[in-house]
Amino acid sequence: MANDKKFVEQITPMEEDFGQWYTDVVKKAELVDYSGVKGCMVIRPYGYAIWENIQHDLDARFKALGHENVYMPMFIPESLLQKEKDHVAGFAPECAWVTIGGQNQLSERLCVRPTSETLFCEHYKNIIQSYRDLPKLYNQWANVVRWEKTTRPFLRTSEFLWQEGHTMHETEEEAREETLRMLKVYEDFYAEALAIPAYVGRKTEKEKFAGAEETYTIEPMMHNGVALQGGTSHYFGTGFCRAFGITFTARDNTQQYPHQTSWGVSTRSIGAIIMTHGDNSGLILPPRVAPIQVVIVPVAQHKPGVLEKAEEIRKKLAQKNVRVKLDASDNSTGWKFSEYEMKGVPVRLEIGPRDIENNSCVLVSRVTREKSFVSLDGIEEAVEKMLQQVHDELYQRALQNRTEKTYDARSYDEFLDIAANKPGYIRAMWCGDAACEDKIKDETGGVKSRCIPFIEDHLSDVCVCCGKPAKHLVIWGRQY
Amino acid sequence: MANDKKFVEQITPMEEDFGQWYTDVVKKAELVDYSGVKGCMVIRPYGYAIWENIQHDLDARFKALGHENVYMPMFIPESLLQKEKDHVAGFAPECAWVTIGGQNQLSERLCVRPTSETLFCEHYKNIIQSYRDLPKLYNQWANVVRWEKTTRPFLRTSEFLWQEGHTMHETEEEAREETLRMLKVYEDFYAEALAIPAYVGRKTEKEKFAGAEETYTIEPMMHNGVALQGGTSHYFGTGFCRAFGITFTARDNTQQYPHQTSWGVSTRSIGAIIMTHGDNSGLILPPRVAPIQVVIVPVAQHKPGVLEKAEEIRKKLAQKNVRVKLDASDNSTGWKFSEYEMKGVPVRLEIGPRDIENNSCVLVSRVTREKSFVSLDGIEEAVEKMLQQVHDELYQRALQNRTEKTYDARSYDEFLDIAANKPGYIRAMWCGDAACEDKIKDETGGVKSRCIPFIEDHLSDVCVCCGKPAKHLVIWGRQY
Numbered sequence: 001m002a003n004d005k006k007f008v009e010q011i012t013p014m015e016e017d018f019g020q021w022y023t024d025v026v027k028k029a030e031l032v033d034y035s036g037v038k039g040c041m042v043i044r045p046y047g048y049a050i051w052e053n054i055q056h057d058l059d060a061r062f063k064a065l066g067h068e069n070v071y072m073p074m075f076i077p078e079s080l081l082q083k084e085k086d087h088v089a090g091f092a093p094e095c096a097w098v099t100i101g102g103q104n105q106l107s108e109r110l111c112v113r114p115t116s117e118t119l120f121c122e123h124y125k126n127i128i129q130s131y132r133d134l135p136k137l138y139n140q141w142a143n144v145v146r147w148e149k150t151t152r153p154f155l156r157t158s159e160f161l162w163q164e165g166h167t168m169h170e171t172e173e174e175a176r177e178e179t180l181r182m183l184k185v186y187e188d189f190y191a192e193a194l195a196i197p198a199y200v201g202r203k204t205e206k207e208k209f210a211g212a213e214e215t216y217t218i219e220p221m222m223h224n225g226v227a228l229q230g231g232t233s234h235y236f237g238t239g240f241c242r243a244f245g246i247t248f249t250a251r252d253n254t255q256q257y258p259h260q261t262s263w264g265v266s267t268r269s270i271g272a273i274i275m276t277h278g279d280n281s282g283l284i285l286p287p288r289v290a291p292i293q294v295v296i297v298p299v300a301q302h303k304p305g306v307l308e309k310a311e312e313i314r315k316k317l318a319q320k321n322v323r324v325k326l327d328a329s330d331n332s333t334g335w336k337f338s339e340y341e342m343k344g345v346p347v348r349l350e351i352g353p354r355d356i357e358n359n360s361c362v363l364v365s366r367v368t369r370e371k372s373f374v375s376l377d378g379i380e381e382a383v384e385k386m387l388q389q390v391h392d393e394l395y396q397r398a399l400q401n402r403t404e405k406t407y408d409a410r411s412y413d414e415f416l417d418i419a420a421n422k423p424g425y426i427r428a429m430w431c432g433d434a435a436c437e438d439k440i441k442d443e444t445g446g447v448k449s450r451c452i453p454f455i456e457d458h459l460s461d462v463c464v465c466c467g468k469p470a471k472h473l474v475i476w477g478r479q480y
Numbered sequence: 481m482a483n484d485k486k487f488v489e490q491i492t493p494m495e496e497d498f499g500q501w502y503t504d505v506v507k508k509a510e511l512v513d514y515s516g517v518k519g520c521m522v523i524r525p526y527g528y529a530i531w532e533n534i535q536h537d538l539d540a541r542f543k544a545l546g547h548e549n550v551y552m553p554m555f556i557p558e559s560l561l562q563k564e565k566d567h568v569a570g571f572a573p574e575c576a577w578v579t580i581g582g583q584n585q586l587s588e589r590l591c592v593r594p595t596s597e598t599l600f601c602e603h604y605k606n607i608i609q610s611y612r613d614l615p616k617l618y619n620q621w622a623n624v625v626r627w628e629k630t631t632r633p634f635l636r637t638s639e640f641l642w643q644e645g646h647t648m649h650e651t652e653e654e655a656r657e658e659t660l661r662m663l664k665v666y667e668d669f670y671a672e673a674l675a676i677p678a679y680v681g682r683k684t685e686k687e688k689f690a691g692a693e694e695t696y697t698i699e700p701m702m703h704n705g706v707a708l709q710g711g712t713s714h715y716f717g718t719g720f721c722r723a724f725g726i727t728f729t730a731r732d733n734t735q736q737y738p739h740q741t742s743w744g745v746s747t748r749s750i751g752a753i754i755m756t757h758g759d760n761s762g763l764i765l766p767p768r769v770a771p772i773q774v775v776i777v778p779v780a781q782h783k784p785g786v787l788e789k790a791e792e793i794r795k796k797l798a799q800k801n802v803r804v805k806l807d808a809s810d811n812s813t814g815w816k817f818s819e820y821e822m823k824g825v826p827v828r829l830e831i832g833p834r835d836i837e838n839n840s841c842v843l844v845s846r847v848t849r850e851k852s853f854v855s856l857d858g859i860e861e862a863v864e865k866m867l868q869q870v871h872d873e874l875y876q877r878a879l880q881n882r883t884e885k886t887y888d889a890r891s892y893d894e895f896l897d898i899a900a901n902k903p904g905y906i907r908a909m910w911c912g913d914a915a916c917e918d919k920i921k922d923e924t925g926g927v928k929s930r931c932i933p934f935i936e937d938h939l940s941d942v943c944v945c946c947g948k949p950a951k952h953l954v955i956w957g958r959q960y
Binding site: 033035036037040041042043044045048049051052068069070071072073074075076077080092093094095096097098099100101102103109110112119122123126127138142143145147148149158159161 | 554
C-alpha cells in the first residue's frame with residue numbers, strides 16, 4: 001500500500017461525491033489512518049507535519065502578544081465541571097467519563113476534558129489576588145474529547161488536538177478587546193498562513209458557546225459551499241469567576257471579579273485546508289504550512305549531471321529555509337508528478353539535461369499547473385516568488401468561490417429556494433428570535449445562522465422568516 | 481501571592497529536608513501548582529517553558545536521525561491492550577478506564593494510554609507490507625496516564641507529558657542499533673542540554689519494561705544521592721509483531737516479522753534538573769533549557785542613562801537569540817537578586833552608573849556567584865562564554881557529586897553498611913538471580929538494581945549477596 005504502489009490511486013471526483021472525494025484525499029495523501037478506537041484517528045507523519053506548521057505559526061502570533069503556554073490536567077472532576085451551570089449543560093452530554101483508576105472504582109468520576117475553562121478557573125483562583133496579577137494571558141496546546149456519534153477525520157472526531165487560550169482581565173473593556181484581538185489573529189492566520197478568506201462575526205444567542213456572554217467566530221466556506229467553523233473567541237464576562245469565587249483587589253481597594261475570555265483553533269483547520277483548496281488531483285497545500293513546499297523532479301535522471309544539479313539546487317533552497325524534497329527514486333517521472341500533485345506540494349521544480357544546458361529549470365504551480373522557465377541564477381528568489389504566487393492564487397480562488405456562492409435572500413420563498421438548490425451562504429435579515437432560527441433549520445434540513453457580520457448590510461426592513469422588524473443581517477449556511 | 485510579594489519566600493534547606501526543599505522550589509519558583517485533580521499537576525508558564533525548550537532540543541535530535549512525528553488516539557480498547565500478555569500484565573494495574581461515553585455505558589471499556597505500543601502496532605499492521613516500507617521511525621509527543629497512589633510534581637504524577645518513539649526494522653541488528661542509538665541520544669541530551677552526567681546501561685530481567693526483550697536506561701544521580709530513571713530505550717524483538725500479526729515480505733520473498741523498539745523521555749527530566757542542580761537559594765537551570773538565560777538587573781536605575789543602557793544591552797543580546805529579560809520594575813535590587821536566583825536564571829548582568837562610565841558591566845554565575853567585570857564592547861561574546869561556563873560548572877559539579885557518592889561494595893556487610901549510611905550508588909557484583917535483587921531490596925528498605933553498565937569493572941568473582949559466581953557488575957541505588 002505504501003511504497004510499493006506503481007501508480008497513483010484514483011480519487012473520486014468531487015462533483016460526483018464530495019464526501020467520498022474528501023475521504024479519498026485524506027487517506028491517499030496519507031494524512032490519517034482509521035484506528036480501531038471508535039471515533040479516533042491516527043494522524044500520520046504528513047498530516048502531523050501540517051499540524052506542526054500550524055502550531056508554529058499560531059504559537060508565534062500568541063507569544064508576540066504576550067501569551068504564555070501552560071499545561072492543565074486532562075481530567076475534570078464532576079463537581080468541578082458542574083460549577084458553572086450553562087457550561088456543564090452544554091458539555092455533559094458529550095463527555096467521556098473515567099470511573100475506574102488503578103483497579104478501584106473512583107469515589108468521584110472524572111471527565112476527560114472537552115475544554116478547560118473550569119481547570120483554568122480553579123488555577124486562576126489560586127494565583128490572582130490583586131490587579132497587579134492581571135491580565136493573565138495563558139494558552140495551552142492539548143488533546144480534548146467530545147463524544148461524537150458520526151465522525152470524519154479532522155472535521156469531527158471524538159478526540160482532537162487544539163489550542164485553547166484562557167485569559168483574565170481587570171476590566172470588561174480589556175477582556176472584550178482581547179476577545180476581538182484573538183478573533184483577528186485567527187482571521188489573519190487563516191488568510192496569511194492557510195490562504196483562506198473567512199467571514200467573521202458574532203454568533204446568535206442560540207449558537208453561543210456554553211457559558212459565554214458573546215461568541216465570535218470565523219466561518220470559511222468550503223469548496224462545495226458548506227461552512228466550517230474555523231475558530232471561535234468567547235467573552236465570558238464574570239460568570240465563571242462568580243461561580244468559582246475568583247476575585248481580586250482592585251485599584252480602589254474593592255474586591256472585584258475579573259473578566260474572562262477563551263479562544264481556540266483545532267486540527268479541524270486541516271479539514272478546512274483540504275476542502276477549501278483541494279481538487280480532483282488531490283490535496284493542494286498552502287505554502288506556509290506545507291510540509292514539502294517544493295519537490296524537485298529530475299527529468300532523464302540517468303543522464304550525467306542531472307542528479308548532481310538537482311541536488312545542488314536542493315541544497316541552495318534548503319539553505320534559504322525552503323522545505324524542499326528531491327525525489328531521485330526510480331519511479332517514473334509521470335508517477336512522481338501525480339504523486340506530489342496528490343500530496344498537494346505547492347511548487348514542482350523540473351530539471352533535465354536540456355534545462356541544464358540552458359542554465360534554467362521549470363517551475364510549475366500546483367494550482368494553475370502553469371509552467372515558468374526560470375534561470376538557475378537566482379533560483380532561490382524565483383522559488384520564493386512562486387511560493388507567494390501559489391499562496392495568492394489559492395486565496396483568490398477561494399475568495400472567488402465564496403463570492404460566487406454567497407446569495408442574498410429578501411423573501412422566505414427565495415431563501416428556501418436558494419437553500420434547496422444553491423449550495424453556499426445566504427445573507428438574509430433576521431428578527432433576533434431563536435424561533436426563526438429553529439424554523440429555518442427545520443424547513444431547510446439544516447441551514448443555521450453562521451454569524452452576524454461586523455458590517456451589516458441592510459437588505460430589507462423585516463425578518464426573512466417571520467416578517468417582523470429585522471434586527472440583524474445574518475449569514476446562514478449548512479455546516480460540517 | 482504572585483506579584484505582591486515584597487520579599488522572596490524562604491526555602492527549606494536541602495540538608496534539613498530534601499523532600500520539603502524540592503516541594504518549596506517547585507512551588508516558589510512557580511513551576512507548578514497543585515490541582516484539585518488527584519495526582520495531576522498544573523504546569524505553570526515558567527515550568528512549561530522549560531518543557532518547550534526540552535521538546536525543541538530533543539525533537540531536533542530525533543528529526544536529524546530521520547524520525548517523523550505522528551499522533552495516535554489517547555484511548556486503548558481493552559481488547560487491544562490485552563493482545564501482548566506481558567505488556568498488559570505490566571500496565572493493567574495502573575490504568576485509568578473510561579466506561580461511559582456520551583451518557584452511554586461503553587460496550588468495551590477504554591484505557592487512557594499509559595504508553596502506546598499497542599496503538600502503534602495496530603497502525604503499523606496497516607501500513608507495513610514489504611521490506612521497502614521499513615524502517616518506520618515514528619515518534620509522538622503526548623500525555624499519558626498511570627494511576628499513582630503517592631505523587632510528586634514532575635517525578636510521579638498520574639498524568640505526565642512525554643515523547644515516545646516507536647520504530648520497526650527489517651532485521652534484529654538494525655533494531656538493536658536503533659535502541660542503542662536512541663539511548664545515546666538521551667545520554668547526549670542529558671549531558672549537552674541539561675548538564676547532567678548519567679550512568680547508562682541495561683536493566684536486569686526484573687527491571688525490564690513490560691513486554692521488552694531488553695531495556696536500556698540512563699540513570700542520573702540526584703544531589704542527595706538518589707537515582708532517577710532519566711529515560712529508557714527498549715528492544716522488543718518480534719513479540720508484539722507476533723501478537724498483532726504484523727509481517728512483511730522480505731527481500732527473499734518470505735514473510736517475516738519486523739523487529740521493534742521504543743524509547744521515551746518525560747517531564748520527569750524537569751525533576752532531574754531541579755534535584756541535580758538546585759541549591760538552598762532555589763533552582764539552577766542549565767542555560768540550554770532555561771526560559772530566561774540572562775536577567776539584566778539595573779543598579780540605581782533612577783539615575784539618568786541606566787535604563788537606556790540596560791535596554792540597549794537587552795536588545796543586543798536578544799538579537800543574538802539569547803533569552804534575556806530586563807527587570808526594570810521598582811522592586812529593590814536585593815529582591816531582584818534573590819528572585820532570579822530562586823528562579824535559577826543562569827547568568828545575572830548588573831549595570832549601574834559607574835559601570836556605564838567604565839563602559840563595562842558585571843556578569844554573575846548562578847552556580848559559583850563569581851563576578852566578572854566585562855567590557856560592553858563584545859558583550860554578546862562575553863555572555864555566550866559565560867553561559868557555556870555555567871553549563872560546564874553545572875556538569876562538573878554534578879559529576880563530582882556522583883563520583884563522591886558512588887561506592888564499591890565487595891561484601892554483603894559492606895553493602896548493607898553503605899546502603900544504611902551513605903546515600904548514593906553502590907557498585908557490586910551480582911550472580912544474575914532475581915532472588916538476590918529481591919533480598920537486597922527487602923533488607924535495605926528499597927535499594928534496587930539501576931543498571932548493568934556497558935563497561936563492567938570486575939570487583940570480585942562472586943555475587944555480593946549470595947556468594948555464587950558473579951555474572952555482572954550492577955549499579956545499585958534507591959530511586960524516585
